[in-house]
Amino acid sequence: MTDGKAGDARAKDAKSLRSARWFAPDDLRSFGHRSRAMQMGYAPEEWAGKPVIAILNTWSDAQPCHMHFKSRVEDVKRGILQAGGFPMELPALSLSESFLKPTTMLYRNLLAMDAEELLRGHPVDGVVLMGGCDKTTPALLLGAISAGLPTIYLPAGPMLRGNWKGKVLGSGSDAWKFWDERRAGKISDADWVDVEAGIARSYGTCMTMGTAATMMAMAEALGMALPGASSIPAADANHIRMASECGRRIVDMVWEDLTPARILSREAFLNAITVAMAVGCSTNAIIHLIALARRAGQDIGLDDFERASRTVPVIANIRPSGDTYLMEDFFYAGGLPGLLERIRKYLHLDCLTVTGRTIGDNIKGAEVYNDDVIRSLDDPIYKEGALAVLKGNLAPDGCVIKPSACAPRFLKHTGPALVFDDYPSMKAVIDRDDLDVTEDTVLILRNAGPQGGPGMPEWGMLPIPAKLVKQGVRDMVRISDARMSGTSYGACILHVAPESYIGGPLALVRTGDLIALDVDKRTIDMKVPADELERRRAAWRQPGPRYERGYGWMFTRHIKQADEGCDFDFLETGFGAPVSEPSIY
Structure with missing residues (x-):
């Protein structure tokens, strides 16, 4: 296994790149591919013999959690170019928890299908997934697992901590709390407007240990994100540097042929479940991790969560399970690498990650800088029972x-x-x-x-x-x-x-x-x-149909139950033969 540096022990050469099947042949179809690339102002020297890297970007004007992606994608491109790759940004469906009705969960699988087909149909060799807001993380990973190309996940990162009248506000958790106080007549209309203005002060995802923070951490725990990437605040300069590193690393992953299938073992999912318990995860983690495991062909179910919940203590003192701290505090206390180091006895340390090294290697030397934010195993928030x-x-x-x-x-x-x-x-x-x-x-x-x-x-x-x-x-x-x-x-x-x-x-x-x-x-x-x-x-009589046409009609006929991950039955591994690469005429 390589140490992550380009050119070391390559498993592929330029002729075996997937993108070469679009650009290299001396035929009329490839003439069209090359001439259209040149139409966009690119010279053959920019793509020939180089990995073409897709960047699936879930930015949109209706996605406050991902507003920085409009510029952050340029940082990813910079990294790809530095490593000798050719970047190709592909916009993907954006699922905003804030604005999308009736629920983003209705469209998680639609984004998964979008991601899978974008990767299958385009001349790309690897992919950087740009997500973070709740359903974008599992959806992008679901699609990438099925597409099977080398993949690295770039998490959006949490927003800065909120503030109102000197009080630290946590997105979601404090909204529910202060709403009840307003219903009880203890908060004025003017104060409520100030709460609205103070609870979300920057781009980035919810800064509590909600679904966004949970699933970004799960991506890192699974080995699909760079060490420490999942908890970097979106507005921190470290996030920009991490984005460029994702671009550099994915080029090497293509040469190494480091695909999700090599990373996502059953033990990797057990690691993610262990981490979910230790951070006091969102309940939604259960549904998403089960869906991801089934896509990866791994046998993971509710019993695995139950076993972990009986043994793994909650040591991340982050709201809503914790009393005081938010994700910004978690990052500066050592982030996920620090937490992983403290729970290493519960982990399968030999699981491979996107770095080309094991998770055990990744966390060597990781430290915790605040023992109240990331507790020791001897002083947990809860001895068991995150879920x-x-x-x-x-x-x-x-x-x-x-x-x-x-x-x-x-x-x-x-x-x-x-x-x-x-x-x-x-x-x-x-x-x-x-x-x-x-x-x-x-x-x-x-x-x-x-x-x-x-x-x-x-x-x-x-x-x-x-x-x-x-x-x-x-x-x-x-x-x-x-x-x-x-x-x-x-x-x-x-x-x-x-x-x-x-x-x-x-x-x-x-x-x-x-x-x-x-x-x-x-x-x-x-x-x-x-x-x-x-x-x-x-x-008992069943209620009437929810949809009679379109995507909703398909959804209600093929969605699995919560204990099975809520994936579509026809997308799960084993439903049918794998889809081959499209023919290039």
């Missing part, structure tokens, strides 16, 4: 809770259900003063899963009823087949599988039924006799 997988007659295929981010009293709880069939009906009554609800009530939202949502929206952090908010209540048990933002918190039980829209047991719950959960025992059940459940099932 927990519950099963029972309410969720026979599993559901998920984040114990590290909910009130301890709800980790074992029994209460009466208050059931909502859809989000609009819940929203219409949740703030009524005459709502029959107490702090012990279990709020249930159904028909919000992969098919029912559609797209499994982030509705799982159901709002606390206004009458309870005014009484000081800030947490209660909430159950749904939806997801929630990784920046969310509370006793929220999510991803109930199978979902209610297709007849999962959640469809049979009625208001007043007793719901019992025990996180320590990993159980969740509705206390309803089996014969009564059978009567309800016989009377």
